[in-house]
Amino acid sequence: MSGKTAPKALAEAVAKGIIGESETLTYESGKKQPVGLFYDLDEFEANVDRVTEAFGQGCLHAIAVKANPVPALLDLVNKKGQGAECASIGEVLNALKVGFPAERIVYDSPVKTRPELKFLMEQGVHLNVDNFQELQVITELMKELKNVKSTIGLRINPVMDAGDIKALSVSCTDSKFAVALTESTRDEIIGWFVDRPWMNCVHVHVGSQSYGVEGLSEGARRAVDLALAVNKKVGRNQVEIIDIGGGMGVNREDDSISPTYQDYVNALKKAVPQLFPDQGVFKQLVTEFGQSLNAKTGFIVSRVEYTKKVPESDHTIALIHAGADMCLRSCYCPQVAKYKRRVQVFDSNGKPKTGQEKLHNIAGPLCFAGDVVRKEVMLPQIERGDYVILHDCGANSLATFSRHCSRFAPSVFGYRVKDDQVEFQVLKEAETFDELFTFWQGGKRL
Secondary structure, eight states: OHHHHHHHHHHHHHHTTSBSSOOSSSOOTTSOBSEEEEEEHHHHHHHHHHHHHHHOTTEEEEEEGGGOOOHHHHHHHHHTTOEEEESSHHHHHHHHHHTOOGGGEEEOOSSOOHHHHHHHHHHTOEEEEOSHHHHHHHHHHHHHOSOOOOOEEEEEEOOOOOOSOGGGBSOSTTOSSSEEOOTTTHHHHHHHHHHOTTEEEEEEOOBSSSOOHHHHHHHHHHHHHHHHHHHHHHTSOOOOEEEOOOOOOOOOSSSSOOSOHHHHHHHHHHHOGGGSGGGSSOSEEEEOOOHHHHGGGEEEEEEOOEEEEOTTSSOEEEEOSOSTTTOHHHHHOTTOGGGOOOEEEEOTTSOBOOSOEEEEEEEOSSSSTTOEEEEEEEEEOOOTTOEEEEOSOSSSSGGGOOOGGGOOOOOEEEEEEETTEEEEEEEEOOOOHHHHHHHHHTTOOO
8 A cells, every 4th residue: 555655755755856844935836845645546546446356247336535535536536437425516516527427426415405406316416315304305306307317225324333433433323324224114214115116226334434344244234135125015126226335444553454345345245145236136236435445545744843842751742734634533533543643754855764762742733732643652753854654644634624724735646656766746736825715705805
């Protein structure tokens, strides 16, 4: 993954003046910048290939745009014939602008407006209904519109336990997402399908990073059981699509991939073999991977602007240019092991530092005390002018960028290692002051 090529990429980025001490008041194209988000493009594409090969034919792998909305990277997914899973109309418009055909876009927002639904149904975007009231709106639109192109599914909550991260679980009884599937609601939900012969998909997503592959497979099994019950009730294969969502965990302890997509497929085939299209029960299987497709293909690098010592100790605080603005979950949920960032230190020339490890806090630039990416981590002594790499940051970094303190969003760079050389390209330029000011003032002019 990118962790294996990151040291070489950093050394080359420093040597080529891509990363370094700030030369300008704001980030400027072609000038040294103190922070950046980097993607190993070969690994990014290889990861898309891994999921495609593991799951086989008849599958649509819709990358979760919320994890990584950078158009240049979405374009690589589109060119491989895969899809985009969107959680807002902005993400849908982004995907359409990139070039994804509507039939390869999945829309999962729990708060879809009537104009959104009308637009999406006319375009042919796949819709997953979140609740009964939304289903009523879609039912009305099905009667009004003359040319509905969309396939339409229902998102169920199989009501499992909270998983590893209770605060982020989406499979508890009080989850904001989906329709709870219980013994008391099962017949009613089946009735919704019976009354709407155009509803042909069951969608389930049991939690982001909360379950292992066995838990995810159990959620898929319950979705398939419901689909089979619907089809038995109506006497035909009305439900032809199963959408199992995403949520596969990411190993942040080292550069290995664990679990793998093949691990997940093996667990699914054991728990619910009829899920796969080659079994002849369903026509299509949809996935919505985000973290697992993106995280280990990218890293954040920042110059260490300053350091300070904790009084009466050998404890160093290193102040860098990325914090809760880029690593929101790591800073707001520091107790969650799955969100702890792997940190590596390099000298001012971009060479890995060695030596006796000492206690460090890696703190960001925002003006609040919780802006600490990693607390009490043992690292070689960090000094001003060194560089820090935060590994496995390809997902939910720029995607969750915070406007707090009006920091400028950094540049996004892609690179490929060829014949021991590193070739860089700018995937997204850093935010300018005009863009920042427009965000705050809207379209008005002073």
